[in-house]
Amino acid sequence: MKKILLICAVVLGFAYNASAQTDTKPEFKFNEEKHDFGKIPQGTPVTTVFEFTNVGVEPLILTEVKPTCGCTIADYTKTPVLKGAKGNIKITYNAAAAQPFNKTIVVTSNAKTPTKYLNIVGEVIAKTPAASK
Numbered sequence: 001m002k003k004i005l006l007i008c009a010v011v012l013g014f015a016y017n018a019s020a021q022t023d024t025k026p027e028f029k030f031n032e033e034k035h036d037f038g039k040i041p042q043g044t045p046v047t048t049v050f051e052f053t054n055v056g057v058e059p060l061i062l063t064e065v066k067p068t069c070g071c072t073i074a075d076y077t078k079t080p081v082l083k084g085a086k087g088n089i090k091i092t093y094n095a096a097a098a099q100p101f102n103k104t105i106v107v108t109s110n111a112k113t114p115t116k117y118l119n120i121v122g123e124v125i126a127k128t129p130a131a132s133k
Contacts, residue, residue, distance in 0.1 A: 007097055018088055025112040026060035026081070029053045035091075037122030042098045056079045064108040065089055071096060072103050072120070085115040098126035117124065 035048045054060040059080035067074050071094045077087030092107060100123045107116040 023112070024057035026056035026058045026110060027033050027112045028060070028081075028107075028109070028116055029055045030116075030118075033116070034119040034121065037093070037120065039079075039123050039125050040095050042095055042124050042127045045092050045094050047090060047092045048120065048125050051086055052081075052088070054083055057083050058110075059083070060087070060109060060111055061103065062087070062107060062109045064106075066108075067091070067108045068104045069105065070079075071101075072105065074105055076107075089118065092120070093120055093122075095124040097125050100124075 012094050023035060029052060033050070034126050036052070037046050037048070056128045059082050060126045062078070062079050064076060065074040065076045073094075075092075076090060078087040081087040089105070089107065093101070093103065102121045102123075103117065105118040105120070109116075
């Protein structure tokens with residue numbers, strides 16, 4: 001009986017290792033996950049592009065890219081990103097209020113890590129009034 005249990009344990013161990021090594025889920029590899037705009041003038045929208053590569057095997061599909069505030073707009077690759085291929089997420093921030101900002105963009109996909117968080121930071125500087133003539 002002990003031999004049967006030992007054989008079962010060994011077989012299950014091999015099956016577990018084999019399944020762990022053949023994980024084919026897609027996965028992100030971003031060029032950056034946080035972008036610092038630095039100081040930007042008030043009233044001037046700014047844009048950055050987060051580029052990523054699918055380092056997994058299966059096609060990577062973004063299901064949603066959602067900024068956490070209405071002052072940020074996201075556009076992204078809507079077609080499946082094949083193994084080794086690149087996609088991007090374009091973020092535009094409306095620099096309306098003169099103040100520092102730190103905004104998060106939530107990326108949902110079919111990746112091994114299904115939710116990723118991207119950040120944009122910077123400081124909006126107030127426009128100086130035009131000199132009177």
